[in-house]
Amino acid sequence: MGKENKGRTDKVSAMKPVFEEALAFAQETAPGAKTPSPGTPHARPSAAGLPPAIAPAVGAVQLMPRDENVQEVLRSRARLLARLQKTGVVEEARDQYLCFRLGPNELYGIPYACLEELMYVGSIARVPGTPRAIAGVVNRRGELLSVLDLRQFFRTDAHEDASQARIIVVQADGARVGLLVDAVEGNEFYVPARVAAPLSSDGVSNIEYVQGIYEGKVTLLNIRAMLADPGLVVNRSAA
Amino acid sequence: MAKIIGVVQVKGGVGRSTLATNLAAALSLEGATTLIDGDVPQGTSASWGALRREAGRLGNLTVTTAQDHVELVHKARQLVGSQDYIVIDGPPRIAEITKVMLIMSRLCLLPLGASAAEVWATGDLVQTVEAARRRRPEIDVRIVWNRFREHTRSARELSEAVHAQLGLEEMQARLGYRVAYGEALGRGLSVSEWTDRLARDEFGGLVAEVKAALA
Known part of the structure; x- marks a missing residue:
């Protein structure tokens, strides 16, 4: 194996912990947050992604977020929007x-x-x-x-x-x-x-x-x- | 060893695939590049790749897909030794696949349009970036302004608000609101292969900045 190939192999080996870290992070739940339930902004609101027992019952009411964490996210968004409007963000006619x-x-x-x-x-x-x-x-x-x-x-x-x-x-x-x-x-x-x-x-x-x-x-x-x-x-x- | 670039954004329709496909096409002129579409079954980048393959334009570029984070990590492991660049087009949500992209990528680009809706969604993603940085402090995430209307007051003010509130770095190059991106994407082309010189120039500036960030 030439030096260049050996160097490349070493670098690839160095990436292994990163891949392991990535998989571990994917399984990590954010501190203080519950696992996202269907209908939160983090989950795709499609019946196809839901367990069979839930999917047929999905409708507009069920998709409204009830989780307190999610509601806090929505409230913070509303506050951000209010601040942006106060700064006079208005599109000019173009x-x-x-x-x-x-x-x-x-x-x-x-x-x-x-x-x-x-x-x-x-x-x-x-x-x-x-x-x-x-x-x-x-x-x-x-x-x-x-x-x-x-x-x-x-x-x-x-x-x-x-x-x-x-x-x-x-x-x-x-x-x-x-x-x-x-x-x-x-x-x-x-x-x-x-x-x-x-x-x-x-x-x-x-x-x-x-x-x-x-x-x-x-x-x-x-x-x-x-x-x-x-x-x-x-x-x-x-x- | 491949340099991995992730294109992440939790909101749909902000230009993630546009950025990923154009970047992949540009980097493939420099070396072996793989574009992994992590947003299937929508598969915009994969469809772009299929058009490009039919036209015989792939060259140094390989286009593939990943159904989930496990497959994405598996493919990255396989490709990292043989490719110069891996560009990943993520899904429009904070999913496991987005999280592995944040950890694996040498550079994460976050396309953002100058609208409040996109800023909201990005606020959610920033929390995930912060969590990822607790594991890997060197994670480099930068905003790429897309469909940016330089001359509008709203765009300028939103840019300032985002800088202050999201605390993420921005790429200097900004992509304008141009039909060239959509026209080129729908034909399996990149803007560098399209007739709009302004689009070509601005994207060329972004590619140069990406390469400098990866150096």
Whole structure:
């Protein structure tokens, strides 16, 4: 047996008392506590786990804890809850948004209310005479869907890796468009009251389509404003 | 010799299996790893393992189950010499299996969401941890905040209340409220194999912290 194997065997042997200790602890009853009876919070309240003589009689009343130790646990929980409420623990109103990336590190968000579908980027047909920001159209289960290249639209940095690119299908007021993005990062919660107004400056393009900036890092889009612009929807502008 | 990591929490639905499966997948990239699902017949981790096996993604990972504490100790004894890591997904109750996990594990992770209900249930578990520490003072139990909404006042205040009242250490890395965890789990994947970069990064931070704690 090599030194390494011998060392490993020694260490494994050293674990033996731990396993014995674990089994002994499993059998130990907490000091001052009675063995948990069916229906206490420590036991699974399922008829399958009860002795046959008890199982058929189990109902809501029988499952209520009567043990004094258990009742003390419930009382201490109630006291804890009362303390937490006094400290003003109140959830703020919040909504979900889909977070996506343009370029290597710019994060944007779309409120879930406008979100319809995520699509892999398949074949996008260019439409002659449309602005550069219109990537083209795709066939979405028989429907012609305009696809807006958001990187062009917001003039963000070029990003060569297209492997994670996706089309986010959004809708508002009956209009629908696909947004071509570099990667979808996941969903997040935001507190609408904490969305800061977008900063207007010469370097920012299409700011009218920005709802605001969340936590200084995510640009939340105003999808309703985007879809109200007839120049951004191919089938509308062609009509 | 295997380093044993237990994922314990007496309340259901707090992300125990999510934590155990993702941790097992990440550690299996470092060495031979076994994930033992101690919550059968629910078997979320075992089902995840079955999906992963079907997809040919197990690699260095073995997924098995333990019906009770005796079987769990028996399997740990068998595996401890051949594996680098053993991750145990415990049941959602203070059962014998939870107690043996506390004693056997080099590190116990306790997933906790920022809600009063989860804090109550954890209060019960803390008493068991204290009893276990009377036998083995070196037992290392740390809270992992899950579905944590960093920006909400309730989450911050609950975090402070838990720290003061439960007296358990917390992992610095916190897992956010992300669909990526559920989506990946349902496909037999880990978040490191999913598209959500934020989830990948935050879980990567947790894995690094776990490895540092085990070093």
